[in-house]
Amino acid sequence: MEWFQKSKEDLIPELNTDLEKGLSENEAKQRLEKYGPNELKEEVKQSMLSKVIAQFKDFLILILIAASMVSFIVGEKVDAVVIIAIVIVNAALGLYQEGKAEKALEALKKMAAPNAKVLRDGNVTVAPANTLVPGDIVLLETGDIIPADLRLIESSNLKIEEASLTGESVPVEKDANAVLAEDASLGDRFNMAYMSTVVSYGRGKGVVVGTGHNTEIGKIATMIQTYEDESTPLQRKLNQLGKTLGTITLLVCAAVFGLGLLQGRDVLEMFMTAISLAVAAVPEGLPAIVTIVLALGMNRMVQRNAIVKKLLAVETLGTTTYICSDKTGTLTQNEMTVVKAYTDGKIIEVTGIGYEPKGEFKVDDQIFNINESVNTNTLLSIGILCNDAKIDKTEDGYRVLGDPTEGALVTLAGKAGMTKEEINNKYPRIEEIPFDSDRKMMTTFHENFVPNKVVSFTKGAPDIMINKSNYIYQNGQVLPFTDELKAQVLDINSKFSREALRVLAMGFRLYDSLPQNTSAENIERDLIFVGLVGMIDPPREEAKEAIRKCKNAGIHTVMITGDYKETAFAIAKQLGMADSEDQAIMGKELDNLSDEELRELVKEKRVYARVSPEHKVKIVDALKANGEIAAMTGDGVNDALALKKADIGVSMGITGTDVAKNTAEVILTDDNFASIVAAVEEGRIIYSNIKKFVFFLLSCNIGEVLIIFLSLLFGFQVPLKPIQLLWLNLVTDSFPALALGMEKGDPEIMDMPPRDPNEPILDKGMLRALLIQSIAICIATIGAYIWGMNKYGTENLTMARTITFATLITAELLRAYSSRSLNHSIFHIGVFSNKAMTRSTLLSFILLLVVIYVPFLQPIFDTFTVGLADWLMILLFSFIPLVFGEVYKVIVNKK
Numbered sequence: 001m002e003w004f005q006k007s008k009e010d011l012i013p014e015l016n017t018d019l020e021k022g023l024s025e026n027e028a029k030q031r032l033e034k035y036g037p038n039e040l041k042e043e044v045k046q047s048m049l050s051k052v053i054a055q056f057k058d059f060l061i062l063i064l065i066a067a068s069m070v071s072f073i074v075g076e077k078v079d080a081v082v083i084i085a086i087v088i089v090n091a092a093l094g095l096y097q098e099g100k101a102e103k104a105l106e107a108l109k110k111m112a113a114p115n116a117k118v119l120r121d122g123n124v125t126v127a128p129a130n131t132l133v134p135g136d137i138v139l140l141e142t143g144d145i146i147p148a149d150l151r152l153i154e155s156s157n158l159k160i161e162e163a164s165l166t167g168e169s170v171p172v173e174k175d176a177n178a179v180l181a182e183d184a185s186l187g188d189r190f191n192m193a194y195m196s197t198v199v200s201y202g203r204g205k206g207v208v209v210g211t212g213h214n215t216e217i218g219k220i221a222t223m224i225q226t227y228e229d230e231s232t233p234l235q236r237k238l239n240q241l242g243k244t245l246g247t248i249t250l251l252v253c254a255a256v257f258g259l260g261l262l263q264g265r266d267v268l269e270m271f272m273t274a275i276s277l278a279v280a281a282v283p284e285g286l287p288a289i290v291t292i293v294l295a296l297g298m299n300r301m302v303q304r305n306a307i308v309k310k311l312l313a314v315e316t317l318g319t320t321t322y323i324c325s326d327k328t329g330t331l332t333q334n335e336m337t338v339v340k341a342y343t344d345g346k347i348i349e350v351t352g353i354g355y356e357p358k359g360e361f362k363v364d365d366q367i368f369n370i371n372e373s374v375n376t377n378t379l380l381s382i383g384i385l386c387n388d389a390k391i392d393k394t395e396d397g398y399r400v401l402g403d404p405t406e407g408a409l410v411t412l413a414g415k416a417g418m419t420k421e422e423i424n425n426k427y428p429r430i431e432e433i434p435f436d437s438d439r440k441m442m443t444t445f446h447e448n449f450v451p452n453k454v455v456s457f458t459k460g461a462p463d464i465m466i467n468k469s470n471y472i473y474q475n476g477q478v479l480p481f482t483d484e485l486k487a488q489v490l491d492i493n494s495k496f497s498r499e500a501l502r503v504l505a506m507g508f509r510l511y512d513s514l515p516q517n518t519s520a521e522n523i524e525r526d527l528i529f530v531g532l533v534g535m536i537d538p539p540r541e542e543a544k545e546a547i548r549k550c551k552n553a554g555i556h557t558v559m560i561t562g563d564y565k566e567t568a569f570a571i572a573k574q575l576g577m578a579d580s581e582d583q584a585i586m587g588k589e590l591d592n593l594s595d596e597e598l599r600e601l602v603k604e605k606r607v608y609a610r611v612s613p614e615h616k617v618k619i620v621d622a623l624k625a626n627g628e629i630a631a632m633t634g635d636g637v638n639d640a641l642a643l644k645k646a647d648i649g650v651s652m653g654i655t656g657t658d659v660a661k662n663t664a665e666v667i668l669t670d671d672n673f674a675s676i677v678a679a680v681e682e683g684r685i686i687y688s689n690i691k692k693f694v695f696f697l698l699s700c701n702i703g704e705v706l707i708i709f710l711s712l713l714f715g716f717q718v719p720l721k722p723i724q725l726l727w728l729n730l731v732t733d734s735f736p737a738l739a740l741g742m743e744k745g746d747p748e749i750m751d752m753p754p755r756d757p758n759e760p761i762l763d764k765g766m767l768r769a770l771l772i773q774s775i776a777i778c779i780a781t782i783g784a785y786i787w788g789m790n791k792y793g794t795e796n797l798t799m800a801r802t803i804t805f806a807t808l809i810t811a812e813l814l815r816a817y818s819s820r821s822l823n824h825s826i827f828h829i830g831v832f833s834n835k836a837m838t839r840s841t842l843l844s845f846i847l848l849l850v851v852i853y854v855p856f857l858q859p860i861f862d863t864f865t866v867g868l869a870d871w872l873m874i875l876l877f878s879f880i881p882l883v884f885g886e887v888y889k890v891i892v893n894k895k
Helices: 008-015 025-035 048-054 059-073 077-094 101-111 216-226 233-262 267-281 286-303 313-319 327-331 374-385 404-414 420-426 462-467 483-498 541-552 565-575 595-601 613-625 637-645 658-663 673-713 722-732 734-740 764-792 797-818 835-853 855-861 868-894
Strands: 115-120 123-128 137-141 149-161 198-210 306-308 322-325 337-343 346-350 361-363 390-394 397-401 429-436 441-447 454-460 469-474 477-480 502-511 527-536 556-560 584-586 607-609 630-634 648-652 666-668
Touching (some): 008 198, 059 077, 216 637, 233 267, 286 306, 286 313, 286 673, 286 734, 306 313, 306 673, 322 327, 322 613, 327 565, 337 374, 337 483, 374 420, 374 454, 374 469, 390 404, 397 404, 404 420, 462 469, 483 502, 483 527, 527 565, 541 556, 556 613, 565 584, 565 607, 607 613, 613 630, 613 637, 630 637, 637 658, 648 658, 666 673, 673 722, 673 734, 673 797, 722 734, 722 797, 722 835, 722 855, 734 797, 764 797, 764 868
Parallel strands (some): 322 556, 322 630, 556 607, 648 666
Antiparallel strands (some): 115 123, 115 137, 137 198, 306 666, 337 346, 337 527, 346 361, 454 502, 469 477, 502 527
16 A cells, blocks of 8 residues: 555554654664665766767777778778777767766755754754654644655645646645545645655644655656666667668678779788778768757757757757647746636636736726726735735746745736735734635734724635625625525636636625634634635746647647646647647546557547656657657656656756756756747758758768779779878868758748658658769769879879869869759759858868878878869869759759
8 A cells, every 4th residue: 555545543553653752863773774865876877988988889980990990900001090080089079968867866866855854752853854764753844845755644734835746836735634545646645745845835744654766756766767868860860871881881892802802903902992992981071060060050049048958859859749748837837827806796807927916907808997896906905915925026027935826816916006015014914814724715804994893804715605605795885695696606616617717715704803702613604705716827828829830830739737637628728739628638547558558549639637757758658659759848857757758858947947957858948838849940950951961971972982883893993092082071071061051941841740750861852862963973083083094194193083082072062052952953042042151162172272282291192283274174074963963953843
């Protein structure tokens, strides 16, 4: 049995404790040795050495390392040093990848209370929270952070703020005497208090039943540590591309080596040729370019209020098909707001959001002057006087000190020009009957509100208040509260409740002086009913527009919350997330479903209410099992597990707990759900650009392989040396590839459905274009090589190779402009509209001139000084791939 299923009497023998005296100090020490400290332990962190080694496990990197070793053995030390330098740079860039569970764990540890009031040897003492053990008796007061998981044994008007753990938008009333059923969800365990939550009202006493990793927050920490970081779609695609390229490279190298031996060529020469092929086939600059382009995307996202902690998460955002969002503080304001009131037969709508005292009162869409309504003034006065909350103005806005429900009533009165301090001074409180969860009412006594009278103001649950009222206040007069009038009020209460409003009723009584007997039984009866107020944690206006954009983009939005089903569905309907109540479901209904049933259910449901952290993970897992790319947004501790498990975890930056922020890959700096839509758009643009430069780089690599292979087949000497190929792949191609990564997105990019997560980087259309470009590069380069050999003779191979080298690089720089769009011509998109491309190609061309004309570099790169006549032929051959690419676009677009 769980602790919440047991009565207080059952705790004594099982925990071997004394509910009145607590444990002895000696017993506490023994138990501390047995159970360990009440803190979250970290798992062993990955060492820097193991992180470095992990960077060298990529298949392409292993091929390059092997090529470097062979180069060094055969005496090509410059080539060997350059290749190994590439490997080291890629490894250094890779070490910047994040995903550290230990940060989330450190944040969880910070949330624990540093000290606790504990009963030891019959005395109340303040002890470090990490010394608490099962069986300790802990005393709770308003403002205390719960230091461990407790089974409550006493509760007096006790309310605990559990939003960060359960998603509940208002403090939960606790009842130590309750004994609950086995299926009680985390948010419905009224006899429990959980580590890291906060006492917002009242006092209580509890016995420790869980410490450290045996607490609810400890379970979250354990699960965060357990879940391994999964590779992103881009990682998987690049890894697959790398393995495919690597396998093909090895096969081609082996075939060429064998062909050369059959032709009777020198073994050493064939070794170097095979190395040249390996260097040509592997896009050495690709990992670095992907990293840099993603980093640039991260910077752009910061400007759009989204901090991306993990580079590859930038691209994953663009593949998102489902956004699973917490409700409280993410889709809603996390500020209770009165939106409707009822008094004197009128339903009054109240505008304004949150705790800022700005808003209007309307009846039938017309401005309502509350100063002319005695009833409304009385209703607002009861709300602000029978109230212990305060609203403070801070640099970040307005915040409530006390119960959020009472804070909403203070703000309501503030919209009518009433201030807490002024009205309390005007009508001082002289006595009170505190709120009690059994009575569900609160009463305060005031002077001066009615001349020569004392008034008691009462607020509470509508059904109870109506039952205890015999009179009703209408148009400033006290009238009998007839059954017909009660039925009208109950009807309004039901209407408000169906709109998921939290409803409170207000009433009062008049006395000649303060009664001698101020007990609840004597005072809270024969009340004069004044009216109702309905409040809700309202949805963010900007979230509505963001969800509309998500729909246009083919992205499903789902609410996953610890709040009640009716409230959750009402908010979801207002936001446009759900249309029918059939799309909402309770968390406990998921418990008995098989994995297959859950996979089918998540296709239809859009609202999940009263869920536990485990439920959130189940939902995310089911979506991922369906092949969806799931993003999870949230701000509480209760969101951390799902944030970790989702393809993309998105945390709120302002209201988000440190746990959520450290677990997530993306943090929204303005807590605006709309910012995630901007991040998704940026992610789509980045992926589109990645496809462009992968196409650009690979077409060059395949072209290089064809050049070397066909040269060998035709009996030519290898036209390009490994150092030249490295220069081309790392320097010449890299700058234009980076410029392709900075292309602006298609304006309709958010009106397109998400791409298939299993879609390869190179689709069929791109593969055809890639083949055409590779053949064109091969034709142009071999053509230039043959022309060079004819002009300078085969004995002067350096001159022919220089012409070939210059032709290939110049062709690549011209072709980069064509690669900016796979569908539109360079004239349609504007030849020089991407200024980064213009600068990049100019820089690459200057560097080409440097390695050709600087004397001390010529022996390193095996180049010679090229004359003007040679340059004319180089340019002629260089335009061939550009022309091929543009003609191919015209042919494809006509189909």
